[in-house]
Amino acid sequence: MANITFTMIKPDAVAKGHIGDILKDITDAGFTIKAAKMTQLAKQDAEAFYAIHAERPFFKDLVEFMTSGPIVAAVLEKDNAVADFRTLIGATNPAEAAEGTIRAKYAESIDANAVHGSDSDENAAIEAAFHFAAKEIF
């Protein structure tokens, strides 16, 4: 799945009405949507999804934020998907995100940073499988 990445439009961007804006930025950048759904993470879902960050000081706030409202989860396809998507969304901290990136346009803070993007091909496959059954990825 080297041409696949996984994203979530986070509760802040959903609450501010930016689902359509962000999906348009994503498809305008050449990504194809292979799977998408609106859902809300339970505490145990968010803890499992972000288990890699369990020992980090921001973990509790991250889980609280990611369960605070609905998200949109999606699987995206493009050549070089993981790296190109991280360029499209910009730095984790929106204060450091390049102009024109999704986080520069829509994010509020390092927690409420509008979108998630996988950081490796391996994690993209794991994260896509966390949210979608194989038959839901088209």
Ligand code: CMP
């Ligand atoms: P995300 O790409 O979803 O992965 C982990 C999230 O933790 C990250 O986006 C940020 O929203 C959040 N976070 C909060 N503080 C930090 C930090 N100091 N470093 C990295 N991520 C952080």
